[in-house]
Amino acid sequence: MNFSVQPVLENEEFQLIPLQQGDFESLYEVASDPKVWEQHPNKDRYKKDVFENFFTGAMESKGAFKIIEKATGDVLGSSRYYDFDEEDNHIFIGYTFYGTKSWGKGINPQVKKLMLDYIFQFVDKVHFHIGKENFRSQTALERLGGQKIAEEEVAYFAEPARTNFVYEITKEAWV
Structure with missing residues (x-):
């Protein structure tokens, strides 16, 4: 892999900053909030011990970000790149979540655009795992193509x- 899966990415409103150990509490x-995970396959991530495990996985992935609203400095959620496949030249984007106050405000499409615009400089396809009952995320991904x-x-x-569905966006379709 001749590219970073943890750059700083930003637009006018949001910043994706590489996740650090000190980011756990924020x-x-x-x-x-249990509502964040209600459609997710792993519904108990709102519990501190379960989230600690999730956070450890995020740190070990070396591709995770915290998502910051620039105007307020608030942490809105997290996403990451993972499982780069050199042979097929694809990578996954996922493990994305936002607090409920960020829902329905067009934040996810902007964040995904930052991530996709960056990573399509290096790969031909991006895949996403989405839980089969996570209708909110399925709809969001379909809106992105x-x-x-x-x-x-x-x-x-x-x-x-x-059980998860695998979604794909190709570089060709994105551009």
Whole structure:
């Protein structure tokens, strides 16, 4: 891999900053609302011990970000790049979540645009794992042009396997 999966990305409103160990409390504050996880395959991530495991996985991925609103400095959520496949020249974007105060405000499309615009300099395809019952995220990805291409069991970092759909956006379709 001859590119960084943890650059600083930003537009006028938002900044994606590489996640650091000291970000746990501010990110957990956002993640501690059970409503954030209600459609997610792993619904108990609002619990501190479960979120600690999620955060450890984020740190070990070396591709995770905290999402900051520039005007307020507030942490809105997190996303990451993971599982680069050199042979097929694709990478995943996922593990994305936002606090409920960020829902329905057009934040996710802006964040995904930052991530996709950057990573398409280096890969041909981006894949996304989305829980089969996570209708909110499925709709969001379809609005971005994502196509459902597969269904598979995914074991999140030290969590049980769950059924996920795999969505794809190609560089060709994105540009």
